[in-house]
Amino acid sequence: MKNFRFTALAQTLDRQVPPVNYPADKISDYFGSMVFNNETMMEYLTKEAFRSLQQTISSGARIERRIADQVASAMKAWALRHGATHYTHWFHPLTGSTAEKHDAFINPLPSGKAIEEFSGSSLIQQEPDASSFPSGGIRSTFEARGYTAWDPTSPAFIMEHTLCIPTIFVSYTGESLDYKTPLLKSMDALDKAAVKVCQLFDKNITKVYPTLGWEQEYFLVDSALYAARPDLVLAGRTVFGHSSAKDQQLHDHYFGTIHSRARAFMRDLEIESHKLGIPLKTRHNEVAPSQFECAPVYEEVNVAVDHNQLLMHLLDKVSRKHHFKVLLHEKPYDGVNGSGKHNNWSMATNTGENLLSPGKTPQENLRFMAVLTIILKAVHEYEELLRGSIASASNDLRLGGNEAPPAIMSAFIGEQLTKALDEFENLPARKNLGNGNGKSVYLSIPKIPEILRDNTDRNRTSPFAFTGNKFEFRAVGGSANTAKPMVALNTIVAEIFDRFYAGVQEQLKAGLKKEDAVFEMTKKYIRESKNIRFEGNSYSDEWKEEARKRGLSNHASTPEATKAYVSEKVIELFEKHAVFTRRELMARYEIKLDKYVRKLQIESRLVGDLSVNHIIPTAIKYQNTLIDNAKGLKEVLDQKSFVKLSRNQLQNIKEISEHIAEIRQFVEEMTEERRIANRLESAEEKADAYCNKVKPYFDKIRYHVDKLEMLVDDQLWPLPKYRELLFIK
Ligand code: ADP
Numbered sequence: 001m002k003n004f005r006f007t008a009l010a011q012t013l014d015r016q017v018p019p020v021n022y023p024a025d026k027i028s029d030y031f032g033s034m035v036f037n038n039e040t041m042m043e044y045l046t047k048e049a050f051r052s053l054q055q056t057i058s059s060g061a062r063i064e065r066r067i068a069d070q071v072a073s074a075m076k077a078w079a080l081r082h083g084a085t086h087y088t089h090w091f092h093p094l095t096g097s098t099a100e101k102h103d104a105f106i107n108p109l110p111s112g113k114a115i116e117e118f119s120g121s122s123l124i125q126q127e128p129d130a131s132s133f134p135s136g137g138i139r140s141t142f143e144a145r146g147y148t149a150w151d152p153t154s155p156a157f158i159m160e161h162t163l164c165i166p167t168i169f170v171s172y173t174g175e176s177l178d179y180k181t182p183l184l185k186s187m188d189a190l191d192k193a194a195v196k197v198c199q200l201f202d203k204n205i206t207k208v209y210p211t212l213g214w215e216q217e218y219f220l221v222d223s224a225l226y227a228a229r230p231d232l233v234l235a236g237r238t239v240f241g242h243s244s245a246k247d248q249q250l251h252d253h254y255f256g257t258i259h260s261r262a263r264a265f266m267r268d269l270e271i272e273s274h275k276l277g278i279p280l281k282t283r284h285n286e287v288a289p290s291q292f293e294c295a296p297v298y299e300e301v302n303v304a305v306d307h308n309q310l311l312m313h314l315l316d317k318v319s320r321k322h323h324f325k326v327l328l329h330e331k332p333y334d335g336v337n338g339s340g341k342h343n344n345w346s347m348a349t350n351t352g353e354n355l356l357s358p359g360k361t362p363q364e365n366l367r368f369m370a371v372l373t374i375i376l377k378a379v380h381e382y383e384e385l386l387r388g389s390i391a392s393a394s395n396d397l398r399l400g401g402n403e404a405p406p407a408i409m410s411a412f413i414g415e416q417l418t419k420a421l422d423e424f425e426n427l428p429a430r431k432n433l434g435n436g437n438g439k440s441v442y443l444s445i446p447k448i449p450e451i452l453r454d455n456t457d458r459n460r461t462s463p464f465a466f467t468g469n470k471f472e473f474r475a476v477g478g479s480a481n482t483a484k485p486m487v488a489l490n491t492i493v494a495e496i497f498d499r500f501y502a503g504v505q506e507q508l509k510a511g512l513k514k515e516d517a518v519f520e521m522t523k524k525y526i527r528e529s530k531n532i533r534f535e536g537n538s539y540s541d542e543w544k545e546e547a548r549k550r551g552l553s554n555h556a557s558t559p560e561a562t563k564a565y566v567s568e569k570v571i572e573l574f575e576k577h578a579v580f581t582r583r584e585l586m587a588r589y590e591i592k593l594d595k596y597v598r599k600l601q602i603e604s605r606l607v608g609d610l611s612v613n614h615i616i617p618t619a620i621k622y623q624n625t626l627i628d629n630a631k632g633l634k635e636v637l638d639q640k641s642f643v644k645l646s647r648n649q650l651q652n653i654k655e656i657s658e659h660i661a662e663i664r665q666f667v668e669e670m671t672e673e674r675r676i677a678n679r680l681e682s683a684e685e686k687a688d689a690y691c692n693k694v695k696p697y698f699d700k701i702r703y704h705v706d707k708l709e710m711l712v713d714d715q716l717w718p719l720p721k722y723r724e725l726l727f728i729k
């Protein structure tokens, strides 16, 4: 019988590093060459059209039909010149990946010839047959159609000879069916609320936009080994596998030399990314063997999210050429680190400032303190929503592991800032305020910028850490669409900006000076948000206990964590800021639970199939060899020697039988639980059943399978082992 594991290993060992087509030019020469960016627009558009489009982008105003026609025609000319034959609206449905439906530019003429056509209306709006995208019941009850609409704030690009136009995706009745629509709305909410507060300090600030720099972690595995693991193929993670004798305990992979196959892959990936304007800058080995990370320079959130979605697509595409498979799953292998996607988030202004950069003057420092505490207060007040925003079946396996942020949300700000906040809180008002001549008299730490860099970023265990001039939301999963946590973060911060502003107004009415009012509100928020700050080890059991006392939530599973989205408090929040309607939230809740159930259903079937069709037959085959061997021994040995010498074999035979029996029993029980769960009507009950009744069998079964892996002849074992998946390249 053929053992695919050995065929796969032979293939892997035979791999040559494919040649990378290094462009002759410098990166700066081809960066963004496949993007319809400002420079290209200026070249292809009339001055009027260019200005009008810029106006639309910055103000969100509706674009005139006439201008849209001009833009479409310019895009077409540019795209044709770059070899594009098709165009597509490119959007992020709630499946989590991106969607596209290509149309050729071609239009037949009566003469039998054809011309290339692309009109303003095709650019602005399309009606893809959307009935197969998740809608949480929104479309089935009302309208079967949905439409996509151009998002001019994220530039169009050419990928694989196709002009891709970033779009939103909404139902005919106006509900959003994608990730981008609420993201744009949340950015708008944040802009409005933050500008009001910023104007208390500086009237020149008229626009505030969130910025995001993501760090994407991933694993590489050879495509042949991958193909020999049905669990990797169907679930993106290994459901079985005994740990390798060596994995990450020597800490020799992190920042180590990138091996030649991976390096060639990364180089190719970067070339493709740079052409598409994704500003990839950093690449390095991560902690686990075969784990890597790449990160771009930060961008405005909407563009950064699009770029992350594109990058995930490119990872997959480019890896094929290199005979790799990229694993984005949060926990592809048990026992070694999983993959996250740290979201570095801050807010920038039209005046070119970063609102989380501590300033040089007391005035600026007061603003910094206010913004910082507004964020802390937002995280405190809506910690459950933030937790919910990063919940998924796959991220559940990573959160709370010993290397990953815990499921308890808390914020880390470092020792110096903690000291600064403590001092601030204890200052009596007014006379301690800055005197405006550059001397800070209200804080004993006037030079925040210099010390921050060294004193933050030390605590790697925090899910939400201040790292010098931004917050790093580390609990986001490696495979997630980052729009979701960004929507949550933007909206909760918008809400607290709003409340802060209202509080200041009240104080002003009560006769306080503006600065004093800001000072008082900041003090109040420092006090009120104290419980979200935690500087210690977030992985520790003491923290779990302490967090419980502080009233912070600790939702270990997706069904539990997702409930936050339909709490009255959160519905009110999102409705107030026009980010989601109640109906949209309810629909998304359904979709989320449904997806969770389907994922666990697939995994449960995999666990069952692999056990019954791969593991048990292999174990029996080996057991038969042992039985034959024992029989033979009995023939050739005298009774006394046989009893003495066959003890191990007999013990092995027994152990294997016991493991097989346990596996069979558990698979049967799990299948029964699945049947019961499948019959449940409500999405909530079903998700709970899959989480609490079906899922616990995964580990129970795995325990025995992994034991068998250690008992059975290596030559017979059908699935590539951890030491091979993680180390053979
Ligand atoms: P590291 O976390 O590895 O020390 P950095 O802190 O320099 O690296 O940057 C990590 C990411 O944070 C990068 O993508 C970077 O562009 C991003 N980043 C830096 N400043 C900001 C900011 N103001 N807003 C959002 N992201 C930022």
Ligand code: MG
Pocket (backbone or CB within 6 Å): 215, 342, 344, 467, 472
């Ligand atoms: Mg970082």
